[in-house]
Amino acid sequence: MEQASYPTVILGGGFAGLFTALHLSHQNDSHPIILIEQRDRFSFKPLLYELLSGELHSEQVYPRYKELLAGSRVTFVQDTVKSIDLHQRRVIVASGKVFDYSNLVLALGSRTTYFNTPGAAEYAMPFTSGEEAIALRKHLRNRLHLAIQTQDPKRRRLLLSVAIIGAGPAGIELACTLADLLPIWYDELGGDADEVRVVLVNRSREILKGDVNSHLRCTAQRALKRRVIPVDFLFDAAVTKIQADGVEYRQHDQTRVLQAGTIAWTAGTSPNPLLMELPILVERRDKRGRLMVTPTLQLPDFPEVFASGDCATDSDNPQPPTAQVAYQHGRAIAHNLKHIREGKPAIPVQIQMRGTLMKLGLNESVANLFNKVQIKGQPGHFIREATYLELLPNRAHNRKVTTEWLTDELFQRHRPFSHMQLGQTPWLSGVATLAAGLILATPLIWRAATPMQFQQTLGWTGLPMLLDQLATPSR
Ligand SMILES: Cc1cc2nc3c(=O)[nH]c(=O)nc-3n(C[C@H](O)[C@H](O)[C@H](O)COP(=O)(O)OP(=O)(O)OC[C@H]3O[C@@H](n4cnc5c(N)ncnc54)[C@H](O)[C@@H]3O)c2cc1C
Secondary structure (H helix, E strand, O other): OOOOOEEEEEEEOHHHHHHHHHHHOOOOOOOOEEEEEOOEOOOOHHHHHHHHOOOOOOOOOOOEHHHHOHHEEEEHEEEEEEEEEEEOOOEEEEEEEEOOOEEEOOOOOEEEEEOOOEEEEEEEHHHHOOOOOOOHHHHHHHHHHHHHOOHHHHHHHHHEEEEOOOOOOOHHHHHHHHHHHHHHHHOOOOOOOHHEEEEEEEOOOOOOOOOOOOOHHHHHHHHHOOOOOOOEEEEOOOOEEEEOOEEEEEEOOOOEEEOOEEEEEOEEOOOOOOOOOOOOHHHHOOOOOOOOOOOEEEEEEEEEEOOHHEEEEEOOOOOOOOOOHHHHHHHHHHHHHHHHOOOOEEEEEOOOOOOOOEOOOOOEEEEOOOOOOEEEEEHHHHHHHHHHHOOOOEEEEEEHHHHHHHHHHHOOOOOOOOOOOOOOOOEEEEHHHHHHHHHHHHHHHHHHHHHHHHHHHHHOOOHHHHHHOOOOOOO
């Protein structure tokens, strides 16, 4: 077969890979597209907290690829990539199948790293996929059920203590969510909610250090203290070992142990190990091992290969590893592949970093618009969820999910926290929030349902452009 007639093969169906595939599929072209992904469901990572808490259900934030890709030109292969031969232009998967390609898109994301901390891989629970969010939920439920049956107060305290390692955005969002959620779950079982403890463990004194959200530090710090049970901080603590029921750490030259029945790990990621096996020189990688790409997202020595999302870095224009960047990479790669097939030059990618969003508890978020305005509390929560739901990959799926979400918000259906109130919303403020929700959600639904009409009718107001800019927020 002629090399050019081989398919475009995309490895990894996260934000970068899935969106490359969907954008390619929308092009007026018949070139075959193969997406190879190890899982059967897409994890919408920014909304994993909602999957854990039950605020959103799995069809909304953990949909099957089969559903997302229905009606598209993408051939979905559920398998694990085992080796990539850049010279032979060939990929081999676990089942033994071989895929030759004309173009390859590397979108394999990153992995949790435990920095060789003894016991971490065995006893700490990662939080990076739908599967892991569901596993953490089951584990926490189990701990609460055991606690309610336990007479020994010391043992009960251990079962009810959660340690979260890492005070980056994921650690903070998880801590805020659990500090609202666990007291409610425990109260529903008949337990004393005040016995629940959530501890945020961090190597340095600073939270959100070096993160795109670092300017939200004060807001996050305040939110951590204002949960149903305030989050405890254990800072300047270098974790040295994870045990079945505790975290050993070094602080002020002393070794101590924090007893905890649940240990969640959000402290670090490293590039996918398959990238390390590629014949790419160290000079063509950053210090974490991510692949350096040209401004058009191609590998300098293998221009038929694109790298994207958490796998890639452009040394002239480095970007944080976020969904917003991965999503834009996907769109740009699809565009450049089209150009290449038409014999035109590939175009450098312009990444636009927009506002940031953080979940700071149940029904509470901060939306940081263009780094200028912070919208907090329930209105922030509406903006965050509506913005993310609008970003969901497939338009039919998106419309269904957005409508379900709005119904849930307005009529409080599927709420996981019915009888213990979260900061009891006064009646008037509830009405105001509802009104804000309606005002915010209506254009989003209209835009999702009939984008052309929305653009034509409201183009003059600047709202479509504002929503476009908000539609791909970072962490
Ligand atoms: C808890 C959490 C919250 C986050 N919140 C935000 C947020 O609010 N905003 C934001 O912008 N970013 C957020 N991020 C970061 C963001 O999700 C990532 O930067 C983004 O997902 C990167 O996209 P990607 O496509 O490069 O990789 P991924 O989305 O990780 O996708 C990689 C895919 O490759 C697949 N894969 C890996 N190895 C193989 C293999 N050998 N064979 C086959 N398939 C394979 C994986 O299963 C996965 O589906 C968050 C991340 C986490 C973990």
